[in-house]
Ligand code: SF4
């Protein structure tokens with residue numbers, strides 16, 4: 001790695017009424033440097049007007065998504081050395097409106113997330129909300145991976161369907177439908193299926209798989225969407241076939257014969 005890296009940064013300020021442009025910065029490289037470190041260096045030493053988002057600096061808050069050399073990344077979670085080049089081009093996340101420089105408007109992401117009722121729906125939770133609702137490890141395993149979403153929106157920036165259909169619910173919201181529908185404490189799957197079984201819902205996914213490639217938390221929205229398609233078709237046919245990720249099925253096969261089995265979930 002060279003001692004300095006060249007960073008080309010997208011600039012746009014709606015108040016200036018000027019066309020977007022790119023600014024070029026030279027940033028001293030240091031071992032372990034992240035994209036967010038580059039941005040902070042530019043802001044503190046070269047151009048204090050640069051706008052970008054960040055908060056936790058540890059891949060938790062999901063606020064620092066940017067396009068790095070054409071691909072969506074969390075800036076704090078991506079080291080420059082991973083990219084194999086000392087030339088970086090930073091743009092705002094694709095498929096969102098730009099507010100300023102690298103800051104995009106994430107309102108559509110949060111609105112679509114809200115539309116799919118991303119919370120437990122259960123009469124027991126309202127009538128008796130103070131008691132504990134225990135789950136077996138296998139019941140937890142059915143949705144755990146999908147609960148790691150930090151709502152960074154990278155999957156939407158990578159999705160070719162989101163690029164052409166602004167109303168598409170998108171991989172983030174659809175993965176959360178699967179997460180809650182698979183939860184043994186929840187009875188809201190029919191409500192959520194009504195939201196996603198629409199022209200701009202589940203069936204607009206063409207399985208490009210880009211969402212899962214870029215997800216920094218290993219959520220695998222593409223897997224969730226395919227399993228959701230299966231469960232929705234099952235609901236049309238009135239089937240109550242078990243609908244579990246292959247990982248869980250394998251675990252159940254390997255478990256001792258006398259191990260407690262999770263109850264079957266209906267679609
Ligand atoms: S599914 Fe992954 S990429 Fe999409 S918003 Fe959640 S954490 Fe980010």
Ligand code: FES
Nearest residue numbers: 055057062064076
């Ligand atoms: S700053 Fe929170 S995820 Fe990057």
